[in-house]
Amino acid sequence: MDLQQALHQRRARARATSVHSLAQAGDVLGLERKLHENPTLINDRNPVMSQTPLHAAAASNNTDVVKLILDWEGPEKADIEAKNMYGETALHLASKNGCTGVARLLLERKANPEAKAGNGMTPLHLAVWYSVKHEDYSIVETLLHFHADASVTDNEGRTPLAHLPKSPSHQKLCALIQSHLDQQTKEKALAACQNSQIKMDALEAELEQVIGLHDLKLQLRKWAKGMLLDERRKALGLKVAGRRPPHMAFLGNPGTGKTMIARILGKLLHMVGVLPTDKVVEVQRTDLVGEFVGHTGPRTRKKIEEADGGILFIDEAYRLMPLQKSDDKDYGLEALEEIMSVMDTGKIVVIFAGYEEPMKRVITCNEGFSRRVTKFFHFDNFTTQELGEMALLKMRNEDMESVMFGFKLHKGCTADSIAKLLDSETTQKQRETLNGGLVWPMLINARENLDLRLRLDCCDAEELITITMEDLRIGLKLLST
Known part of the structure; x- marks a missing residue:
């Protein structure tokens, strides 16, 4: 026997006794011995599918091996959400192979029933495929028992129910999934309702700290209510257009609460999911405008990036406009143009604030400003x-x-x-x-x-x-x- 053949046989024997082959074969004692020898193999990836021993055991319905892996007391714990080359978890493999016992064990150990594979499919999508092919609905029933979301869509926008062929032979499975879908929709709507009230109460607590400004507070309540009702509509499965918060102008004297309202507005828009953050970046002309050619653009873009996902609050915004129309060398115009260039992206809300009369000059002199800023709030002097x-x-x-x-x-x-x-x-x-x-x-x-x-x-x-x-x-x- 030459050296090459000997190496080939050695590799073959190694493969035969790898943690993956032992897990697939259901060899609990062999796998346990192997892990004692080398505990780092608990999450070892095989070279072909990049699967762990847990994947191999789950796909083969080896419940005792899965339990051994999940209970393993070593320096490293088994990753229950590890994904193979297709983005599938162990629960995906158990679902598409109809391994009900393993699926139940994984779900009891808090495996994520909404985990998505590379094609966007959840374990429930794959369970439907198995049930259609084998006319065995137990794996679908198990996933639904553990509250797998029947409304989740894959990369093609299809729910698990949409993968079910329209055939009289599948009416029972269709009714099963539809029944759970209806129940889940009601539960989501109820949760959205309760959550909406909590959010509205939080907004009211903020507004209680604001003296006066009754008209503006009424507008904030209107926005909040509309956005929260949209949450409920979506929870009920209704398709409604998303809301893009408008850019605003706050007009009034100093000390009338413009900055405070901007901060409350940031919390509100984040609370209802319109903006990803509640941050409010407050700037003035000196924060945006440079002294020399080429300084204003980078300085303004830096502040825009800082406010990304939140609110950019520009105090004394009228100072960005030159007093004379002929003064086209004023760098404030460059800053204003930079700001207006991002106002249509939906990534940021801009609030222009300042004295009422000077702000009117900005509004009337700049066509882009008047087109993009659609909400104007007047802050009266406090009594x-x-x-x-x-x-x-x-x-x-x-x-x-x-x-x-x-x-x-x-x-x-x-x-x-x-x-x-x-x-x-x-x-x-x-x-x-x-x-x-x-x-x-x-x-x-x-x-x-x-x-x-x-x-x-x-x-x-x-x-x-x-x-x-x-x-x-x-x-x-x-x-x-």
Whole structure:
């Protein structure tokens, strides 16, 4: 016997006793001995199909071997979701070979019944093929018992039911799958309904933190309700067009809540699945526009990439437009064109914010802007009553990182009394210029005044943390000095 023949025989003997052949043959003791010798073979791939021992055992309906592999206590655990060269898991192989016992064991061990092979087929797709050929429905029944989704489509857009030939001989199988499909549709609709209410409650909790802006909050509720109803429609198997959130313009003075609403909107659009993230990237002209030729494009694209999948919030957006139409060298136009070039992709939502009058100039002077921005929201100045409510809300919601944490307002500091204080201690111009920006500095200054008026030997716990109306009054006066 020459050397080549000897090597051939040795390889043949090795193949005969490989972990894959032992698993396929159902040799529990032989496989166990082999794994003790080399525990790393638990997920070993064969050279032809790239299958593991678990694949081999599952395809051959060797339940005891599958149990041995799944229970193996070695340095490496068996990968129950390992895929062969066709993207099939062990559950796929058990399903297409009608191995009901193995399929049940794999499913009990949390194998994924919705795993997709390279052609997009799930184990249920393959189980239908087997059942049609062998007129044995037990493998289909097993998968459905473990809640395999009967509505999943393969790469050709076909559900498991669509693979069933239209023949009277298959009516029982058809009825079985259709019955589960109907039940699953009802369950999905119920889950969607419950989930919708949870999401709506979460939105309402966010909106409770917003003072005023009643018309805008109504619009947010409308959007949320429509999007959540779309979720329910899809859960019922209805084919409806997807929604693309519109680009928006927020018009109003500083401090009227534009940035806060943008953040809530980001959470809303992510919550209902319109945007993949809830991030809101806030920028101004200086973040987008370069000082020299060739700087603006890369700088703007970087911010667009940063906001990808979320919201790009451009404050004082009117500064991107030159004051004179003849000023075509202004780099702000280049930034605006870069932004508008991605607004039709659906990958990003852009919110342009700023004073109402300057923003009107942008809207009327740029055709691309007016075509792409379809929703305009006007942020009115806050009334003194609303500012008073805002002060109370801020004091209630401060966390441990805030300088106001642990402090409280005196019971005489009501929304009405703070509103009267604002009327008497601030001018209309101040309120229109700062709006909500008045509240936080007022509270900070009031706390500092509390410290100033207290004696160091004060030991009254309530007095040490209670801000009075006089503290607030002095806090407001400090804003104008």
